[in-house]
Amino acid sequence: MIKLLSSSKWKQLILFTVAVLLIPQILPSDYYFLILNIIALNAIVVLGLNLLIGFAGQISLGHAAFYGLGAYISGILTASYGWPIFLSIPVAVLTTAIVGLLVGIPTLKLEGHYLVMATLGFNIIVSIILVQWDAMTGGPSGLAGIPYLKAFSISIDSDRKFYYLVWAVLGVLFCLSLNLIDSRVGRALRAIGEDPISASALGIPVERYKVGIFVVSALYAAVAGSLYAHYVTFISPKTFDFFYSIEVVTMVVVGGIGSLWSGLAGAAILTMLPEILEIVKEYNVLVYGAVLMAVLVFFPEGLLPGIKKLWQKRQGQVHE
Amino acid sequence: MLRIKSIHTYYKKIRALSNVSLSVRENEVVALIGANGAGKSTLLNAISGLIPVSRGDIFFKNKKLNGLKPEEIVNLGISQVPEGRQIFQPMTVKENLELGAYVRFKKREKKEIAEDFDRIYQLFPILREREDQVSGTLSGGEQQMLAIGRALMARPRLLLLDEPSMGLAPKVVTTILKTIENLRRNGLTILLVEQNARAALKVADRGYVIETGRIMLEGDSEDLLVDNDVRRSYLGKDYEKFYE
Numbered sequence A: 001m002i003k004l005l006s007s008s009k010w011k012q013l014i015l016f017t018v019a020v021l022l023i024p025q026i027l028p029s030d031y032y033f034l035i036l037n038i039i040a041l042n043a044i045v046v047l048g049l050n051l052l053i054g055f056a057g058q059i060s061l062g063h064a065a066f067y068g069l070g071a072y073i074s075g076i077l078t079a080s081y082g083w084p085i086f087l088s089i090p091v092a093v094l095t096t097a098i099v100g101l102l103v104g105i106p107t108l109k110l111e112g113h114y115l116v117m118a119t120l121g122f123n124i125i126v127s128i129i130l131v132q133w134d135a136m137t138g139g140p141s142g143l144a145g146i147p148y149l150k151a152f153s154i155s156i157d158s159d160r161k162f163y164y165l166v167w168a169v170l171g172v173l174f175c176l177s178l179n180l181i182d183s184r185v186g187r188a189l190r191a192i193g194e195d196p197i198s199a200s201a202l203g204i205p206v207e208r209y210k211v212g213i214f215v216v217s218a219l220y221a222a223v224a225g226s227l228y229a230h231y232v233t234f235i236s237p238k239t240f241d242f243f244y245s246i247e248v249v250t251m252v253v254v255g256g257i258g259s260l261w262s263g264l265a266g267a268a269i270l271t272m273l274p275e276i277l278e279i280v281k282e283y284n285v286l287v288y289g290a291v292l293m294a295v296l297v298f299f300p301e302g303l304l305p306g307i308k309k310l311w312q313k314r315q316g317q318v319h320e
Numbered sequence B: 001m002l003r004i005k006s007i008h009t010y011y012k013k014i015r016a017l018s019n020v021s022l023s024v025r026e027n028e029v030v031a032l033i034g035a036n037g038a039g040k041s042t043l044l045n046a047i048s049g050l051i052p053v054s055r056g057d058i059f060f061k062n063k064k065l066n067g068l069k070p071e072e073i074v075n076l077g078i079s080q081v082p083e084g085r086q087i088f089q090p091m092t093v094k095e096n097l098e099l100g101a102y103v104r105f106k107k108r109e110k111k112e113i114a115e116d117f118d119r120i121y122q123l124f125p126i127l128r129e130r131e132d133q134v135s136g137t138l139s140g141g142e143q144q145m146l147a148i149g150r151a152l153m154a155r156p157r158l159l160l161l162d163e164p165s166m167g168l169a170p171k172v173v174t175t176i177l178k179t180i181e182n183l184r185r186n187g188l189t190i191l192l193v194e195q196n197a198r199a200a201l202k203v204a205d206r207g208y209v210i211e212t213g214r215i216m217l218e219g220d221s222e223d224l225l226v227d228n229d230v231r232r233s234y235l236g237k238d239y240e241k242f243y244e
Helices: A007-026 A030-055 A064-077 A085-109 A111-130 A159-181 A184-194 A196-202 A206-230 A242-255 A260-298 A303-319 B040-048 B071-077 B093-100 B102-107 B108-123 B125-129 B140-154 B170-185 B197-203 B221-226 B228-235 B239-243
Strands: A149-151 A154-156 B002-011 B014-024 B028-031 B055-060 B079-080 B159-164 B190-192 B206-211 B216-221
Touching: A007 A159, A007 A242, A030 A064, A030 A159, A030 A184, A030 A242, A030 A260, A030 B071, A064 A085, A064 A111, A064 A159, A064 A206, A064 A242, A085 A111, A085 A149, A085 A159, A085 A206, A111 A242, A149 A206, A154 B014, A159 A184, A159 A260, A184 A196, A184 A206, A184 B093, A196 B071, A206 B071, A242 A260, A242 A303, A242 B002, A242 B071, B002 B040, B002 B239, B014 B028, B014 B040, B014 B055, B028 B040, B028 B159, B028 B170, B028 B197, B040 B071, B040 B079, B040 B159, B040 B190, B055 B206, B055 B216, B071 B093, B071 B102, B071 B190, B093 B102, B093 B140, B102 B108, B108 B125, B125 B140, B140 B159, B140 B170, B190 B197, B206 B221, B216 B221, B221 B228
Parallel strands: B028 B190, B028 B206, B079 B159, B159 B190
Antiparallel strands: A149 A154, B002 B014, B002 B055, B206 B216
C-alpha cells in the first residue's frame, strides 16, 4: 500500500535531493567523492539497522556478515563465473535475505544480550568461512577482478559516477523506509519495540514482525555490500568482520536511535570523523574515542535529537 | 459466552491458578475480586493466551482457546485492557488507537474504523482534544481511558478489564465505572478484575472472589456485597460489628 508522504517530509526530502545534486558541483577533488560514497554505503546499512534497532527494538551485531555476503556473492558470481551484474546483484541480495530468514527465525526468539551474542556468533562464522574457503573466496588475500557496474553502455567506473548511483539507491530506500514507518506496519513495529507483550495483546504477530524486519535489514545490508564490491572491485574478509558490525551499530546510536534522519547523520559523522582526525595524527584513535564518549554523555538520545533539543531550548529562551 | 473449566497455570514450578472455573454469559458484567497476588491478572492473561494453561480448558463461544496465539484470540473478539494501562507512551493518542485497530485493517474496514474513532471520542471527549499529543503526557485517568479506547478499537465481543481503577482519583473511578455501564448497555460483555471490590460489585451482575489461585466464593453482586467474609476481607467495613 503506497501512501503519499506528509508535506513536511516532502520538504526535507526535496532539500536532501537538492543537496545531493549540488554537492558534486562544489567539491574540489575526487577524494571527497570516495568519502561521500562510503557514507552512502554505510547509510544504507544503518537505515536497515535503524528499522531493526530503533523501531522493533532488536539489536544485531551481525550485519557486517550480511554486508559481506552481498559483496562476496555478487563478486564471486561476476569475477569467477562471468555472470552479468544485473543478475548477480539480485541473486546476491535474495540469497542474503534467505540467509537472514534462516538466521532470524531461531535467534530472534532470544532477547537482549543473548540476541547480541547470537548475531555476533553468526558474524564470526561468516568471517571464518570467507577466510577459510580459499578456493571460492580467495581467502585472506581477498577477491580481485570484480567488474565495475555497467548499465547499457555506461560503465560506472569513477568515484563521481558511482556517487550519483549510490545516493540515488540510498534515496529510494530512504523513501521506502519513511513510508514503512508511517504505516500500520511501522506502528506495529514501534509497539513491539516499546512492549512486545502489550503488542501481542493487541493482536500483533510479534515473532513474524521481528523476523520480517530482520530480513529487511539484512536485505539493505546486502544491497550496500553488492554495490560496494562493484565499486572498489576488490574485497577482502577484513572489511566484513564484526568490527564493522559494531561500527554501524555505533552509527545508529550516535546519530540517534529511532529516527531515519538521525541514522543518516550518524553514518555521515562517523564516516568522516576518522578522516578529519588525520590532523591530530597518532592521537586520532584517542580523540575518536573521546568524541564518542562525549556524545553518549552529553547527548544520550543521540546527536541529532540532542542538538535539536538544545536548539529548541535556545529558541525558547529568546522568546522569553 | 466464556467458559473456563478447572484450569491450572504455572510460573515455572509455582502454581498460580489451581482448579479455577468461571463463566461469563452474553452481555453480562462479571467482577473478579481478590487481593494482590491472588491470581486475578494471571487468569486474564491465560484467557488472552499470554501465558499457557497447563490443565483444563477455556472456551469462548464454544471454541477452545487453549494453545491459540494471542493474536488469534484477539481476532476471535477478546480484547484485554492490561493492568497499569500499558499504553505506548512515546506514541500519540491517535497512534495508540490505530494500533488497537491493528487486526482490522487487514479486512479493509477503513470506514468502520473511522466510525469507531468517532464512537470512542464520544465516549471520551478528552481523547479527541489530545489526539496528537504524546500519550505519555496524559494523566492517569486519561491514560486509562486511552487504554480502554484502544481495546475497543478491535471491536471485541468480550472486554477484559484489569484493575481499571488502579491509582486513580475517586472521581475518575466514577467516570470509568459509568463507562463500563455504558458499554454494557451497548451490548458488550465485560470481565472486570478489581481490588476495589465495592466499586466492581456495584457495576457487576455477578462476582467471583479469588484467593491464592483458587475461587473461594461466587454469587450475585448484591449477595457478595453483604456477605460477611467479603465485607471483612475486601470491603474493610464493619470490623467491629463482625467481631461483636
